[in-house]
Amino acid sequence: MSICHLQVSCQPCRLGWLLIAADQQGLRALLPGDDPQALREDLHQRFPKAELQPAGPDLEECLANICHWLEKPCGEIPASLPLAPTGTAFQQRVWQALRNIRAGQHCSYRDVAHAVGQPTASRAVARACAANPLALLIPCHRVLRSDGGISGYRWGVERKRALLAEEQQLNA
Missing domain, CATH: 1.10.10.10 (Winged helix-like DNA-binding domain superfamily/Winged helix DNA-binding domain)
Known part of the structure; x- marks a missing residue:
């Protein structure tokens, strides 16, 4: 399965940085790390054929909710978009x-x-x-x-x- 367009955003948080990526199916990646460039390289390795685009408002809101949860954890982490991980x-x-x-x-x-x-x-x-x-x-x-x-x-x-x-x- 090839992904044509992948919306991406990266934001600092308590864990360092979080990179989030989604397409029309839902969330494809949520990657924590210390360096935004290394996170983008990790994303590129996972989705080498993807065309990366800036995140839209829904994805930005999802990332903001996750970062907010990390500051004040309470129960499960909110994901306002469906999860769509690619794997066997x-x-x-x-x-x-x-x-x-x-x-x-x-x-x-x-x-x-x-x-x-x-x-x-x-x-x-x-x-x-x-x-x-x-x-x-x-x-x-x-x-x-x-x-x-x-x-x-x-x-x-x-x-x-x-x-x-x-x-x-x-x-x-």
């Missing part, structure tokens, strides 16, 4: 399972593998988490090692640790 059938199943993990909760890669009907696919689940194009909205940061420890995170272990700590405080 297995990745889609994993990402859907991740969306069922509520703020303040966590599970292991093995738990997710069981949830998608592939109990021996823990490593494949970890790869699907690393390929997740919609950080925060598809909460792969809520997946931990079987021993409860924090393992790698595509967007930095410190971001993962901070997100988990904030979500834990919501449920305290």
Whole structure:
């Protein structure tokens, strides 16, 4: 599937920078990082044939809502646009399972593998988490090692640790 036009916006937030991208189907990417140019390069690698355009008002509002949530977390992150991540059938199943993990909760890669009907696919689940194009909205940061420890995170272990700590405080 090729994407002809992709609206893009990038804004500073408490996590550093957030880049958001959408097309007519919905949100394609929400990427946190330290450098807006590196985020644009990541987006280009994910969508090499996309023609990038400035975000329209709906996408700008969606990003503003997400950044506002990051300042004062309360429950789930609002996404006013539909999620439309691009991935394999297995990745889609994993990402859907991740969306069922509520703020303040966590599970292991093995738990997710069981949830998608592939109990021996823990490593494949970890790869699907690393390929997740919609950080925060598809909460792969809520997946931990079987021993409860924090393992790698595509967007930095410190971001993962901070997100988990904030979500834990919501449920305290």
